[in-house]
Amino acid sequence: MSQKCAIVTGAARGIGLATTDLFREEGWHVAMVDRDVEELRKVVAERDGVLGVERDVSNPQDVGAMVRETLDWAGRIDALVNNAGVAEFGPVQDCDFTTWRRVMETNLDGVFLCSQACTDALKETRGAIVNIASISGLRASTLRVAYGTSKAAVAHLTKQHAAELGEFGVRANCVAPGPVKTKLSMAVHSQAIIDAYHDAIPLNRYGSERELAEAIVFLASPRSSYVNGQVLAVDGGFESTGVGLPALRD
Numbered sequence: 001m002s003q004k005c006a007i008v009t010g011a012a013r014g015i016g017l018a019t020t021d022l023f024r025e026e027g028w029h030v031a032m033v034d035r036d037v038e039e040l041r042k043v044v045a046e047r048d049g050v051l052g053v054e055r056d057v058s059n060p061q062d063v064g065a066m067v068r069e070t071l072d073w074a075g076r077i078d079a080l081v082n083n084a085g086v087a088e089f090g091p092v093q094d095c096d097f098t099t100w101r102r103v104m105e106t107n108l109d110g111v112f113l114c115s116q117a118c119t120d121a122l123k124e125t126r127g128a129i130v131n132i133a134s135i136s137g138l139r140a141s142t143l144r145v146a147y148g149t150s151k152a153a154v155a156h157l158t159k160q161h162a163a164e165l166g167e168f169g170v171r172a173n174c175v176a177p178g179p180v181k182t183k184l185s186m187a188v189h190s191q192a193i194i195d196a197y198h199d200a201i202p203l204n205r206y207g208s209e210r211e212l213a214e215a216i217v218f219l220a221s222p223r224s225s226y227v228n229g230q231v232l233a234v235d236g237g238f239e240s241t242g243v244g245l246p247a248l249r250d
């Protein structure tokens with residue numbers, strides 16, 4: 001296949017689905033990976049130029065199969081977007097080891113496994129890895145001991161890959177989204193959290209899936225050919241500002 005091919009994990013909905021659609025608009029094929037089989041089949045049936053890959057990124061056998069199925073279909077992998085993620089919020093002392101592992105196995109182990117499994121194919125295309133972290137990995141805040149720590153590790157893992165894979169022409173970058181109204185965030189954002197985010201974000205609103213997709217596809221494409229090892233906060237200005245913003249706005 002002469003067209004470029006991206007693997008997008010967690011593609012059945014939310015940011016991963018919007019990223020899939022922007023890749024398609026730009027002429028890429030997309031292997032859509034998700035463990036939510038029902039939702040994945042539905043969205044795959046509605047799209048051309050995609051392959052549904054019903055796999056769990058935290059399972060090494062599944063990840064090996066994901067790469068084989070993609071290569072059998074497209075013959076190449078030009079970009080890997082490690083987007084699949086889970087969020088569980090709760091106080092530090094209530095985060096039992098099972099919860100901790102459930103968050104880490106998808107958010108961190110999954111990124112490690114998928115990146116490693118795609119490395120040979122990415123070397124062939126001089127392709128790119130784009131990892132999806134979070135502002136919760138850039139700044140600590142309440143209730144996110146597992147989630148925030150997993151995302152901070154993803155930002156660093158990105159730099160490890162950039163450092164070692166650069167000599168093969170493979171770039172690795174990271175997007176740290178601010179809040180976006182998706183199933184993931186709405187399950188853990190109370191009204192108080194939503195209000196607090198509005199106050200703390202200079203743009204004074206949540207982002208959209210499409211706004212995240214724009215940054216992700218840019219970092220996956222040759223348009224960012226000299227950008228490597230970076231963490232880009234796509235967050236309406238949250239990360240760059242300090243205390244006192246709402247008072248100053250008034």
Ligand SMILES: NC(=O)c1ccc[n+]([C@@H]2O[C@H](COP(=O)([O-])OP(=O)(O)OC[C@H]3O[C@@H](n4cnc5c(N)ncnc54)[C@H](O)[C@@H]3O)[C@@H](O)[C@H]2O)c1
Binds near residue numbers: 105180182184
């Ligand atoms: N929505 C936000 O506010 C927000 C903010 C910061 C970061 N993020 C990050 O963006 C990414 C996408 O989030 P979203 O809001 O679109 O979430 P979402 O819940 O809408 O979509 C995530 C998708 O990933 C899939 N998934 C989860 N674990 C998986 C696994 N082990 N294997 C395969 N598929 C799996 C789910 O089935 C789901 O379809 C996540 O990494 C998330 O942590 C989101």
